[in-house]
Amino acid sequence: MNNPSSALLDIRHLSAGFSIEGNYYRAVDDVSLRLLPGQVLGVVGESGCGKSVMSLSIMKLLPKKVSRMDSGEIWFDGSNLMNLSESELLKLRGSDIGMVFQEPMTALNPVFTIGYQIEEVLENHLVMSKKERRKRSIELLRSVGIPHAERIVGEYPHQLSGGMRQRVMIAMAIACNPKLLIADEPTTALDVTIQAQIIELLKDIQQQRGMSMILITHDLGVVAEMADTVAVMYAGQIVEQGHVTQIFYEPKHPYLQLLLQSLPRLDEEQERLKSISGIVPSLVHMPRTGCRFAGRCPSASDDCRRLTPQLANAGGGHYVRCLNFSACVPTAREEETV
Numbered sequence: 001m002n003n004p005s006s007a008l009l010d011i012r013h014l015s016a017g018f019s020i021e022g023n024y025y026r027a028v029d030d031v032s033l034r035l036l037p038g039q040v041l042g043v044v045g046e047s048g049c050g051k052s053v054m055s056l057s058i059m060k061l062l063p064k065k066v067s068r069m070d071s072g073e074i075w076f077d078g079s080n081l082m083n084l085s086e087s088e089l090l091k092l093r094g095s096d097i098g099m100v101f102q103e104p105m106t107a108l109n110p111v112f113t114i115g116y117q118i119e120e121v122l123e124n125h126l127v128m129s130k131k132e133r134r135k136r137s138i139e140l141l142r143s144v145g146i147p148h149a150e151r152i153v154g155e156y157p158h159q160l161s162g163g164m165r166q167r168v169m170i171a172m173a174i175a176c177n178p179k180l181l182i183a184d185e186p187t188t189a190l191d192v193t194i195q196a197q198i199i200e201l202l203k204d205i206q207q208q209r210g211m212s213m214i215l216i217t218h219d220l221g222v223v224a225e226m227a228d229t230v231a232v233m234y235a236g237q238i239v240e241q242g243h244v245t246q247i248f249y250e251p252k253h254p255y256l257q258l259l260l261q262s263l264p265r266l267d268e269e270q271e272r273l274k275s276i277s278g279i280v281p282s283l284v285h286m287p288r289t290g291c292r293f294a295g296r297c298p299s300a301s302d303d304c305r306r307l308t309p310q311l312a313n314a315g316g317g318h319y320v321r322c323l324n325f326s327a328c329v330p331t332a333r334e335e336e337t338v
């Protein structure tokens, strides 16, 4: 069946999780997302909210032994990735979908030169002679701002700084002109000054190539700068979703409001930055009824602990999962306890 939507990526009701000591726990729970061609989707939330599990699920890269994708459709460019074989997925990874992860050292192979690793990507996906591959890998390194690219192709990952290694990862990710780039915390492991340079590079590449991008980060400032649309995740669920201006100027969910209040602002005098008390519940300790944020929410009522809020339409493509903004439909389990 073909996907009728105009989106490049259309994730519908995706759920995925892990077996822990014989029990199954969902780390991503009923997530739906759409990404139009040429647009940037920012996915934000604290550590442990399910951002990485969601992004790895798109490429079916979760560790097979302990994980399961129990429902959902992932439509990419007209095909449902859930129905593709491992070899079809292998073709797609690195060609139409490029990926950049947090820690370039773990993604690069320490025993092969930079040139070898870029050329391997080209060899796997494109028909090119050895000479053409070398020429293209030098061009790619130049395009991501690596000086002395002719020399760097012959060097090993440990000979480069963290920022340069991340540039190499970006070169590999864009080597085959992907339609979608998934960047999962691409700057977290880097120094602050280098972070800004890598974000600037990603922004330039995305705009020049008109590529779609999923940018996963806990840095709201980066999202404000780059994203067209934003999904805010909390405890495996999307709690708010909308256009970047809706997210930053009309935040509705208390979680998002608190995240924004924890950001330093230059345009307003702030006495203190607020932090969110408590931590994201682990999979094993996830509340089974009520709002998952209720335990940390300053405006939670008894209803919030009892009734499960659904993601509700707040108008104009803005969605929010909070009882204060939506009529909620109690789940069967709640009805038993009411």
Ligand SMILES: Nc1ncnc2c1ncn2[C@@H]1O[C@H](COP(=O)(O)OP(=O)(O)OP(=O)(O)O)[C@@H](O)[C@H]1O
Binding pocket: 018, 020, 027, 045, 046, 047, 048, 049, 050, 051, 052, 053, 054, 063, 066, 185, 218, 281, 282, 283
């Ligand atoms: N291999 C695994 N086995 C069991 N639980 C896991 C595994 N990988 C992730 N989890 C759990 O799934 C939940 C979501 O984790 P995930 O890595 O997606 O969070 P995240 O939002 O990407 O955080 P971070 O920003 O730290 O990467 C967490 O509770 C995490 O402990």
